[in-house]
Amino acid sequence: MNSRTIKVDYLARVEGEGALYIRLEGDRVADVKLKIFEPPRFFEAFLRGRDFLEVTDITARICGICPVAYQMSALHAIESAFGLRIEGQLRALRRLIYCGEWVASHALHIFMLHAPDFLGYEDAIQMAKDHPEVVQRGLRLKKAGNKIMSFLGGRAIHPINVRVGGFYKVPTKEALLELRDTIQRARDEAVESVRWLSTLAFPEFEQDYEFVALRHPQEYPFNEGRLVSNKGLNIPVSEFDDHFIEEHVSHSNALHSVLKGRGAYFVGPAARYSLNFDKLSALAQDEARRAGLGEVCRNPFQSIIVRGVEVLYAFDEALRLIEQYEPPDQPFLEVEPRAATGFACTEAPRGMLYHRYRLDENGLILDARIVPPTSQNQKTIENDLWQFVPKRIDLPQDELTWKCEQAIRNYDPCISCATHFLRLEIERSPKDRAHAKETEASHYRHW
Amino acid sequence: MRKRKPKLAVWKFASCDGCQLSLLDCEDELFAVAGELEIAYFMEASRAVVKGPYDLSLVEGSITTPHDAKRIRQVRRQSKYLVTIGACATAGGIQALRNFRDVKEFMRIVYATPAYISTLEKSTAISEHVKVDFELRGCPINKRQLLEVISAFLQKRKPNTPPHSVCVECKLRGIVCVMVAQGVPCLGPVTHAGCGAICPAYDRGCYGCFGPKETPNIYSLGRWMKSLGSEDEELERVFHNFNTYAEPFRDFRASELQRRETQENE
Numbered sequence A: 001m002n003s004r005t006i007k008v009d010y011l012a013r014v015e016g017e018g019a020l021y022i023r024l025e026g027d028r029v030a031d032v033k034l035k036i037f038e039p040p041r042f043f044e045a046f047l048r049g050r051d052f053l054e055v056t057d058i059t060a061r062i063c064g065i066c067p068v069a070y071q072m073s074a075l076h077a078i079e080s081a082f083g084l085r086i087e088g089q090l091r092a093l094r095r096l097i098y099c100g101e102w103v104a105s106h107a108l109h110i111f112m113l114h115a116p117d118f119l120g121y122e123d124a125i126q127m128a129k130d131h132p133e134v135v136q137r138g139l140r141l142k143k144a145g146n147k148i149m150s151f152l153g154g155r156a157i158h159p160i161n162v163r164v165g166g167f168y169k170v171p172t173k174e175a176l177l178e179l180r181d182t183i184q185r186a187r188d189e190a191v192e193s194v195r196w197l198s199t200l201a202f203p204e205f206e207q208d209y210e211f212v213a214l215r216h217p218q219e220y221p222f223n224e225g226r227l228v229s230n231k232g233l234n235i236p237v238s239e240f241d242d243h244f245i246e247e248h249v250s251h252s253n254a255l256h257s258v259l260k261g262r263g264a265y266f267v268g269p270a271a272r273y274s275l276n277f278d279k280l281s282a283l284a285q286d287e288a289r290r291a292g293l294g295e296v297c298r299n300p301f302q303s304i305i306v307r308g309v310e311v312l313y314a315f316d317e318a319l320r321l322i323e324q325y326e327p328p329d330q331p332f333l334e335v336e337p338r339a340a341t342g343f344a345c346t347e348a349p350r351g352m353l354y355h356r357y358r359l360d361e362n363g364l365i366l367d368a369r370i371v372p373p374t375s376q377n378q379k380t381i382e383n384d385l386w387q388f389v390p391k392r393i394d395l396p397q398d399e400l401t402w403k404c405e406q407a408i409r410n411y412d413p414c415i416s417c418a419t420h421f422l423r424l425e426i427e428r429s430p431k432d433r434a435h436a437k438e439t440e441a442s443h444y445r446h447w
Numbered sequence B: 001m002r003k004r005k006p007k008l009a010v011w012k013f014a015s016c017d018g019c020q021l022s023l024l025d026c027e028d029e030l031f032a033v034a035g036e037l038e039i040a041y042f043m044e045a046s047r048a049v050v051k052g053p054y055d056l057s058l059v060e061g062s063i064t065t066p067h068d069a070k071r072i073r074q075v076r077r078q079s080k081y082l083v084t085i086g087a088c089a090t091a092g093g094i095q096a097l098r099n100f101r102d103v104k105e106f107m108r109i110v111y112a113t114p115a116y117i118s119t120l121e122k123s124t125a126i127s128e129h130v131k132v133d134f135e136l137r138g139c140p141i142n143k144r145q146l147l148e149v150i151s152a153f154l155q156k157r158k159p160n161t162p163p164h165s166v167c168v169e170c171k172l173r174g175i176v177c178v179m180v181a182q183g184v185p186c187l188g189p190v191t192h193a194g195c196g197a198i199c200p201a202y203d204r205g206c207y208g209c210f211g212p213k214e215t216p217n218i219y220s221l222g223r224w225m226k227s228l229g230s231e232d233e234e235l236e237r238v239f240h241n242f243n244t245y246a247e248p249f250r251d252f253r254a255s256e257l258q259r260r261e262t263q264e265n266e
Helices: A055-061 A065-079 A088-119 A122-131 A133-154 A174-176 A180-197 A238-245 A269-279 A282-290 A299-323 A375-389 A397-409 A430-445 B018-024 B030-036 B066-077 B087-089 B094-100 B103-110 B143-154 B166-173 B178-182 B220-228 B234-237 B256-263
Strands: A003-008 A018-025 A026-037 A212-215 A226-229 A244-247 A257-258 A342-350 A351-359 A366-371 A425-426 B008-011 B036-043 B053-061 B081-086 B134-136
Touching: A003 A397, A018 A397, A026 A375, A055 A065, A055 B053, A065 A088, A065 A342, A065 A366, A088 A122, A088 A133, A088 A180, A088 A299, A088 A397, A088 B018, A088 B103, A122 A133, A122 B030, A133 A180, A133 A299, A174 B256, A180 A282, A180 A351, A180 B103, A212 A269, A212 A351, A226 A238, A226 B256, A238 A342, A238 A351, A257 A375, A269 A342, A269 A351, A351 A375, A375 A397, B008 B018, B008 B166, B008 B178, B018 B030, B018 B053, B018 B081, B018 B143, B030 B143, B053 B087, B066 B081, B081 B087, B081 B143, B087 B094, B087 B134, B134 B143, B220 B234, B220 B256, B234 B256
Parallel strands: A018 A425, B008 B036, B008 B053, B053 B081, B081 B134
Antiparallel strands: A003 A018, A003 A425, A018 A026, A212 A226, A244 A257, A342 A351, A351 A366
16 A cells, blocks of 8 residues: 655744654555654753742743743642742732733744744745734734733743742832733734634634633633533642643653543643633623634634634733732742642643642752643644544645644644654655655755 | 845754744844845744855754754854854753753653653753854843844944843942842852843842853852851752853852861861
């Protein structure tokens, strides 16, 4: 039987280093591997022996795109170990800085990494030649997100101001209000962006996923809630280890995460949205409906619209938080370390991020466990490709390869987080294979 | 006739992506940069790949695998001017904490099947493998300084990135010294400038993202921090962070501080 391969040695427009390999036998998909060859960096190992106050500075360095997520999961896990709850305005400020990160990360992905696929451009700079207003608007959204993060965090990449117990320094009401005009303008532009995103062409592709996300009784989830799914999961975060397991496979430097007895699941904007539509602001709900989204989104290609809706929601929520803000009496609560284990899940831009720490009585880390969203989605990405390729098998090699890349980018994989590197290969018949070899050779020529 | 635009390449090794993100975070300047340079190889931003050689290569990340040790030499061969961006590329990054430990033990902690992992014993700076034309500090780099490096390259001059301490930046901003006024331990006196003294502006001490400044006196600062109540283990931890493998932070030991203090008292 004819065997052929689709492959991409180094997947572009994702954060980190990865590849894809697909082998076809006749018209049947025989193998799909999302390969992660980002070199491992061993964070869980060198966190051992560090002081609890250093943890957020260290975990931020796992990912330059979503450092706030790594800080938030770490903070809440350590605070849960110490029996500390952060309420009121300190809690609100943490929500606010997270809004900034969602915006910056989503806008980067929507406009610079994913939209070019829908319109057939290699990158956003080429796309900007024909669609300057769309790309410029996207950059303005991203800048507004970065502005929120820099204001509260000191800088947008690896912010310095969050700490266990609260913040090092909290803003005055006047200073915070200075953000308001920027965010109001950005919210209007976010509405425009959602409308524009709804005009893109989406492949017909719906799957019956098990969505997993946090759910909170009052809010769209950022830092708090129970872990729920559309297929019956409903647990406190502290039971994560009883329900989810990580597997180490040979083709990936990131661990694959599965739900015990059920297998692959889906985390990220589409899961959050589908499980929490009722908690979005009225404006975000209206624009989502207007964009043609239902209350559940099972087409992963439409996750680009969902990200747009979340950007809009994040601005809406940021405005609400700024308007209700009154400076807290103190920037942080006193922290009493104790020997204990703490857990937290927060919603990173790419989905649920689990941290667990065991600490000694002096607040030193004894062991750490971190489960990033991209490693949780790896298996679902592979499953999508198993289903996506067969109906498109007659497409020319280049086009099919590009479509597969786009399908991977639906998940905004952050391989820096999961560990880092994506290679894509699609195997075809012997004749096509000669062509593929040539492509591969040209790929390596400049190395 | 207009001259050919210089070709820019952005390379990634073991890192968090934050330093190359700094280029995409130049929302107002990105298109100006793309107007002056041909973005020829930048996988995080584009599928399009233009063949080398490249006029300017920006290198993010440290060398941690045998494959990457080979790859950086290939990158060097194709690059006329090679700039490392950030603490990983310039000093080995936070992952260089493994350099003081047994990497096999580290692998066992993180991965169930360590045999699948290929890694070197040490995480090292790019300059330990190939000649580097300029090193930009920071974890992450400052995007203003990145634009300065690119502008300097285009104008064929040396980038202006002062090697003095964070203390100078604090004074320039008019920030009251957190160490003197609040008794907060601060790495500012030995840390390379570049961030703009962010931490002291937020009432916390500097924690050394930009690595050692020129001629730092780490043991003198260590003694001051000790007098403010820092314990020996704490002092070792603060020097062993994102720039742990940069001289002289690499050699800081509490035992050496004690030896020096005893010697002075004698």
